[in-house]
Amino acid sequence: MAQAQTSERQATAAPAIELRGISKAFGPVQANKDISIRVMPGTIHGIIGENGAGKSTLMSILYGFYKADAGEILIGGTPVQIPDSQAAIRAGIGMVFQHFKLVQTFTVLENVVLGAEDGALLRPSLAKARASLQQLARDYELEVDPDAVVEELSVGHQQRVEILKALYRQADILILDEPTGVLTPAEADHLFRILRGLRAQGKTVILITHKLREIMEITDTVSVMRRGEMTATVTTAETSPEQLAELMVGRKVLLHVPKGPANPGAVVLSVEDLRMVDEDGVERLKGISLQIRAGEILGIAGVAGNGQSELLKILGGFGHGTGRITMNGVPVDLTGRSSDGQTSRAQGIAHVPEDRQHLGLIMDFTAWENVAFGYHHAPEYQKNALFMDNAALMAETQAKMERFDVRPPIPTLAAKNFSGGNQQKIVLAREIERNPDLLLVGQPTRGVDIGAIEFIHKQIVALRDAGKAVLLVSVELDEILSLSDRIAVMFDGRIMGERLPSETDERELGLLMAGVA
Amino acid sequence: MTRMPRWADVALIPLLNLVIAFAISGLVILAIGENPWAALKIMVTGALGSSYGWGYTLYYTTSFIFTGLAVAIASHAGLFNIGGEGQATLGGLGVALICLSLPWPHWSLALLAASLGAAAFGAAWAAIPAWLQAKRGSHIVITTIMFNFIALSLLNYLLGNVMRPARSMDPASARFPEGATLPTLNDMAAGLGFVWGKNTPANISLFIALLCCLAVWALIWKTRLGFQIRAFGKSEPAAVYAGINPVRITMYAMLISGGLAGLMAVNNVMGEAERLVLNAVEGAGFIGIAVALMGRNHPFGVLLAALLFGFLYQGGGELALWTTIPRELITVIQALVILFTGALDNMVRAPVERLFARRGAR
Structure with missing residues (x-):
């Protein structure tokens, strides 16, 4: 795979952020293995990969939540230590989490200042923040009413508050974790305009997503992760969604399932x-x-x-x-x-609910118990008037797991120990096979x-x-x-x-x- | 990811917790100027060293199995039943009413009827908080503890004004008829032709308790009702999605829980006191919480934990008898056991898990 072809201008500058040989293991699980990335200033860099590929671990290391077992982090060419999130902020890294970290009952202004107060008295900090918010709003299309209470804002606006928080703390490198998951297409478009504006001002953006379309639309370069390893870093303009999908999964993937006309x-x-x-x-x-x-x-x-x-x-x-x-x-x-x-x-009527972790499955139940879930009255799951036929359920689950390619195919494993996709397959197998x-x-x-x-x-x-x-x-x-x-x-x-x-x-x-x- | 082997989870960690709890208890005993080693010896010989000690240890164990199972089954439904005390009190009332109602011809008939009465009264006492929780959302922790006090007051009134025999100054019911006397373990051993102690309260209801362990185990893991109870306890919204009726499950779980707590009265009221006295439960309802906690809500864990607490109760009594160690210290030891096996469980668990993870990684 071709390495990123950086332009002349970028090649001479130091990377905004560089990771060299980052490794992190949790017990026997190697979450990150010898990861190296160089992200140039003034670019948008995408990181794409499946769930469990190690994206979140890598970002947690960058933001000081985890300590890497090996490797080093360089900001603007200088090696830095990031033991906690305060250090990350000092190094100019801002993070916008998938689940916002805002105080719902505080105003926008209070949320922005929270943790970055200048002194014991609040008033001067708020005044300073108000001025700088106005400036940021003008520069980056980040308009939010500073006096609005956060819980009354739309999700898109709450996300802007998160971005404002990072910029108010003078972040030069902005990391966004799955930022469009909660947005309408229009809100997502606005977010992308903001990100392009940030890039134009020389900020560096790292975008973590699993949506190929977003990667193609907005990033300059993209790194693909698979099973804790960085499988490729490519220039976005030189790749295609199909190629990225193949890099992520390790085999050819149909992005659109072929289907004939309906009858x-x-x-x-x-x-x-x-x-x-x-x-x-x-x-x-x-x-x-x-x-x-x-x-x-x-x-x-x-x-x-x-x-x-x-x-x-x-x-x-x-x-x-x-x-x-x-x-x-x-x-x-x-x-x-x-x-x-x-x-x-x-x-x-069979129902695969929206929220499989809270409705569709009992996470502490085993796979076979979850296969019975909702159909526990079915006659074929009863041994006699008194007892359920656990053995039959176990065998049924084993067969379902093979038909639906659930991995690992272990009926006695608790639902929480399966990946999201495999959990969903268990629910689907249960619901679809009731015909x-x-x-x-x-x-x-x-x-x-x-x-x-x-x-x-x-x-x-x-x-x-x-x-x-x-x-x-x-x-x-x-x-x-x-x-x-x-x-x-x-x-x-x-x-x-x-x-x-x-x-x-x-x-x-x-x-x-x-x-x- | 390699996880901790099961034997470490169910045996090693509780054992380590216990050792720590006993070690600290030893320090406390040392601090009040007694010899912890001698104290331990007195407890062990007093509770387990003779048929007399066993007769008492198993008597306490029987009560704790019932109340421990009661807490455990409610926990599986996500309900914290701390009303075992009141439910067992009412169970006692049921036992007394039934035993006094007839001149029972044989203990076996009396036992059967009294068990049903005890369970029914205990269940009825749990049904009211259960209904309030299921229908009105009144928190079951609050209501069950309130019902403990109501049960006590109710019994106080009944024993003082209704059930007290004429000319008795004692707030207690009349003595049960001869035919309602349960065979003790001593009697049963004698019946089998060998001598095993005498005059100890452990009685045939121990076997009912053991049967209940088995029945609860089968109920929770082998039946559809148990499946629904566990599903409801893990996640109410998911249970509703699966067509499980929350009101019904709350009622069933609490009726069974209250019934088990009520059954305890067969042991203490019918098997030991042979009349209904005030405060016959003596805190066993609360001990049941600790027993269920330590037994991880598993019937066999409850059995082992009940045995441990039976030992602590009897051994502690002996300790107070033979040394200057006050009886209150036994409460301290019990508290330490609860603290280390329940609340501070992770303190031991986390390092042990790391140890196994490291071994697995190698």
Whole structure:
């Protein structure tokens, strides 16, 4: 693989940040193995890799959370020690975490100053910060109301506060960990404009992501990590998504699952005027109507938090709503309470929930217990009136693990010890193999490796081809576009419109997702 | 990633915890001017050195198994039942009402009926906090502890005003009829043709306790109800997703828990006192929390932990009898055992895990 071809100008300058031979082991697990990177000042450098490839460990070393076993870190050509995050900040490194570290009840200004106060009295620090925030807002398109309370800000704005915090601490190197996971396409575009602005001002940006499209769109150079090793560093302009995916996974990967045209049959699920009010009295679903036919995939696009979760809950039989839902012509219970919530399963609805770690699986349960989970009433899992047939479940799980390529194929291993992709395969194996008429599937590939994504998408398409109805909820537009036969866009508890994937694009969907009809 | 072998997890670490707890207890005994080695000898011979000692140790163990199992099963449902004290008190009431109701012809019939009564009363006492938790969200820790006091007051009233025989000045029920006298382990040994101590309170209910261990183990890991209880205890939202009814599981788990705590009364009220007295439970309900904690909510762990606490109880009594070491010190030793096996478990666990990780890496 060709090494990064740096330009003349960059070659003469010292790298903004350089890692030489960084290694880190946790017990017998080698999380980072002899990692070397050079990132030139004024560039955006991407780091891409699957879950568990060692990206987070590497960044934690850079930010002083872990100490490397071997290797050295150079900032602007000078070796530095980073024993803690304070040292990282002093060295000019700023970090924007995937999960923001903001005090929700503080104002933007207070959050920015927190930990960087000049003295015992707050007032002068706040005044100074206010002035410098105004400056930063002008320079980088980072407008945020300094007096707004953080919990009232949108996710995109909260992220800007994190960036402002780093810049206020004079960061020259900004590390962003999966920054677009929570953003709308428009917010992501704005973030990229900010990052380009930072690059223009000579700042160095390191972008950690698993989204190939972002790497291609914004980075200058990209490093690929696989199993703790840096497999390649390439110039973005000279590579392709397919090549990067292959470098990440170690084999050729289909980024788009091939699928033929749909053969829609009879209406399986019909939803009319579904409404739902949550515990706080907020109306989360404001009259949803939709139909799904046998043999088609209906994709629900939308920014997280616009009612998709509530829709899935009610269809899955454990949410309370009003309206009319029929499944194969039979009314579905909307109280979310009838007969232990087992009715939806009995009506042929299988559900792969959005949040597999809190809903779909019990993380402390073994794989075989999780295979029984939700279907623990099934007659074939009972030995007699008294006991469950644990041995049969174990064998069933073993077979499922082989069919769904779950690794490691050990039924007695606890769910928490599997990677995200393998956890999702366990849920999918459980739900799909019940041969449901309707599969509800939420965020099927969130936190799932590229290699597993391909497998999961194939399973969903295969289910459709077997004449089943599929309701797919995803915040990943790519996923919606490549899998769906029809796309409905949700915003603020309503369906903003339905489109055919062949007749729409990300821009139009993005507008619908933002509520612009 | 190599993990710690199972034997180290279930045996080595509790053992190390115990050794540390005893070592510190030894220092305390040294500090008050007694010989810790001699004290240990008195405890061991007093509790385990004779059939007399065993007769008491096993009597305490029986009570602790019941209350330990009660706490353990509630824990599996994610519920912290600290109302074992009150549930066992009410269990005693159930035993007394049943034993006094009939001139029982044979102890076996009385035992069967009294067990059912004890379990039913204990379960009923747990049902109210359970219902309040399931339906109203009233925290079960608060309500169960309140119900301990209510149980005590209730018993106080009943023994003082209703159940006290005429002309008795003692707040206690009448003596149970002859036919309700349970065979002690001494009697049972004699029945089998050999002599094993005499006049000790350990009785046939020990075997009920052992059966309960087995039953709880099967319930938790082999039945659908146990599956649902464990799922609910690990994650309520996931349980709801899987169609598990939280109200129902909370009720079931607490009914079983209260029933087990109530069963303790068969041991202390029917097997030992043979009448209902005030404060018959003597803190066994709370000891059950420590027993379940140390036994890691596993029925067989509970059995071993109950044996340990039975030993501490009996050995501690002997210690107070033969030395100037005050009885309160036994509470200190118990507290140290709880502290090291429960709260400070990680202190020992982390280094041992590192040790095994290092060995595995090599």
